[in-house]
Amino acid sequence: MDVPRLLPDDEAQALLDLVTTIGERELRPRAATDEAAGSFPRDVVAMLGASGLLGLPYPVEVGGGGQPYEVYLQALEELARAWATPALATSVHVLSCHALAGYGTPEQQERLLGPLLAGDRLGAYALSEPQAGSDVAAMTTRARRDGDEWILDGTKAWITHGGHADSYTTFARTSEDRTRGISCFVVPGNSPGLSFGAPESKMGLTASPTTTVNYDGVRIPADNLVGEVGQGMAIALDALDSGRLGIAAIATGVSQAALDAAVDYAHEREQFGKPIIRHQGLAFLLADMATRVGQSRATVLDAARRRDAGQDVSRAASIAKLTATDNAMAVTTDAVQVFGGYGYTREFPVERYMREVKVMQIFEGTNQIQRLVISRTL
Amino acid sequence: MKVIVPVKRVPDTAGDKVIDADTKTMDRDAGETVLCPVNEFAIEEAVKLKEATGAEVTVLLIGPDGAQSTIRKALSYGLDGAIQVTDDAISGSDALGTARVIAAALADVEFDVVIFGNQSTDARTSLVPAAVAELLDLPSLTYARFMEIDGDAITVHREHEEGWDVVESTLPAVVSVVEAINEPRYPNFKGIMAAKSKPLDVKSLADLGVDAAAVGAGDAAATMYAFEPRPPKAAGTIVTDDGSGSAADDLADWMEEQKFI
Structure with missing residues (x-):
């Protein structure tokens, strides 16, 4: 079932048509198998790169797709409707490009950003640490200058694409100043001294690798410092809203998938002589699910359009992230309810959706942090 | 090398097709239309030639103004330009009439090879490519499951029920x-963005020197006398296993009866 969308032009419609086709033909058929096997679909991500979908929101001049967030986020939602893991890969990859696109020199943009936006290289984003989650400034990973190089030591945690990425956008401490002592670096994935923990054994998104990343005297060229020394915290904060909107769009896409599955099932499944959607108790549950999906999409697009218009979207992005991920938890839980006992089995995708969206209330700023951000603007 | 890929706008293959009761032709405005899926295979061969030899690839579409989205879809694969022949007189043309228009459009441009899909998903006659070759007095290499160009020689593997023949020509x-x-x-996606800036050459029948009376419904060699909607799907046969594995035998018998095996 296609989602009727309001899009700015014919090219955006053609883009969404392309994403829908790729989602239906290449992503959805593999999702259950690869998630069960915990197998990262690197080939699918490469195909998304070849189709030009890994650099959509960045300027054409640096190799991106030149798309507004209004369009990029709907493409991301559409990918997630087919399969959350490649959508998350896209969102994390786009986030990993943010520092280079916004703060990189022309030389860095050509050398480091171009191959990422073209989809030739996969990016990861290394900010969190075991003891520095919501409190980013508590990080202890260090970088020290040695001639023409920086040497990095420390451990990052919860890194999506750990062990698979070609490029790690890494934040590390360059002085003791709590916020102005953090700098941003691009660390090539094949750097000596870079190692990875075993993939976390997770509740959901099991095809998306999440590992710790260890930096043990990792030497990188001085030219891989992005922005100024001490500018890392500002760079990380600048990317927060975009990252949150990406997760909000993915949560909306999985919600839509859960709604689609529940509606289809409710039309087919008969009890007491009629399809269960004709029983008001179920029909109203489905109506509430559809309402939540509509709410999620509306708040995501409102924030996206404000961002595209150049407004400060800190509050709008947190509202979108909070709304879309809490709604996703509710909608996927209700989808299991619609399927009844079958919904609790792995024969149907809805229990997987429920497991996949739980983490979306946690990462990219827990929903408690989102409430903190929102309340501070009041 | 110059390659032409004729493409067609067809009703969405997943949707229901509607026949206009008065004209007895398909109502092309009744539902979603798409680039004929078979054309995608012809486009892929052309794109491979473009990658290997730098060939210039032009799409050719016979159709009304609304068909430009189909042209843009075809161009989004990275092709170089498009020719559209549009004229109210073409409406209702049969395969031969369509072939006359395509042949006239091809006679107006330079090319080395024309790559068709072997049939369109709406009419499925498979007549047009051979008719175009005949009208232009060119070699006709149809039903290719493999093609290779070396200098001015072309080799195809022509598919048929028992395998394929190797067919060569210049x-x-x-x-x-x-x-x-x-x-x-x-x-x-970059191809999608680039498609709108690719050159589109729009021609009428008069531009091509085609007599409007020689095409269209009036001059069609084929006449549609009657049509009926597809009958509703009959109930299927349910094969039940009695626990002894009997269903496998029953299923095999049924498949043999239906000449599937």
């Missing part, structure tokens, strides 16, 4: 390809 030539020939790629 260029220029007209080829039609079957779906087994390749696995079409997806368009690239």
Whole structure:
């Protein structure tokens, strides 16, 4: 079932048509198998790169797709409707490009950003640490200058694409100043001294690798410092809203998938002589699910359009992230309810959706942090 | 090398097709339309030639103004330009009339090879490629499941029920390809963005020197006398296993009866 969308032009419609086709033909058929096997679909991500979908929101001049967030986020939602893991890969990859696109020199943009936006290289984003989650400034990973190089030591945690990425956008401490002592670096994935923990054994998104990343005297060229020394915290904060909107769009896409599955099932499944959607108790549950999906999409697009218009979207992005991920938890839980006992089995995708969206209330700023951000603007 | 890929706008293959009761032709405005899926295989062969030899690839579409979205879809695969022939007089043309228009459009441009899909998903006659070759007095290499160009020589594997024949000729030539020939790629988003800036040459029948009376419904060699909607799907046969594995035998018997095996 296609989602009727309001899009700015014919090219955006053609883009969404392309994403829908790729989602239906290449992503959805593999999702259950690869998630069960915990197998990262690197080939699918490469195909998304070849189709030009890994650099959509960045300027054409640096190799991106030149798309507004209004369009990029709907493409991301559409990918997630087919399969959350490649959508998350896209969102994390786009986030990993943010520092280079916004703060990189022309030389860095050509050398480091171009191959990422073209989809030739996969990016990861290394900010969190075991003891520095919501409190980013508590990080202890260090970088020290040695001639023409920086040497990095420390451990990052919860890194999506750990062990698979070609490029790690890494934040590390360059002085003791709590916020102005953090700098941003691009660390090539094949750097000596870079190692990875075993993939976390997770509740959901099991095809998306999440590992710790260890930096043990990792030497990188001085030219891989992005922005100024001490500018890392500002760079990380600048990317927060975009990252949150990406997760909000993915949560909306999985919600839509859960709604689609529940509606289809409710039309087919008969009890007491009629399809269960004709029983008001179920029909109203489905109506509430559809309402939540509509709410999620509306708040995501409102924030996206404000961002595209150049407004400060800190509050709008947190509202979108909070709304879309809490709604996703509710909608996927209700989808299991619609399927009844079958919904609790792995024969149907809805229990997987429920497991996949739980983490979306946690990462990219827990929903408690989102409430903190929102309340501070009041 | 110059390659022409004729493409067609067809009703969405997943949707229901509607026949206009008065004209007895398909109502092309009744539902969603798409680039004919078989054309994607022809486009893929052309894109491969472009990658290998730098060939210039032009799409050719016969159709009304609204068909430009189909042209843009075809161009989004990275092709170089398009020719559209549009004229109210073309409406209702049968395969021969369509072939006359395509042949006239091809006679107006330079090319080395024309690559068709072997049939369109709406009419499925498979007549047009051979008719175009005949009208232009060019070699006709149809039903290709493999094609290779070396200098001005072309070799195809022509598919038929028992296998395939190896057919060779010189260029220029007209080829039609079957779906087994390749696995079409997806368009690239940059190709989608670039499609709108590719040159589009719009021509009328008069531009091509085609007599409007020689095409269209009035001059069609084929006449539609009657049509009926597809009958509703009959109830299927349910094979039940009694626990002894009998269903396998029953199923095999049924398949033999239906001549599937």
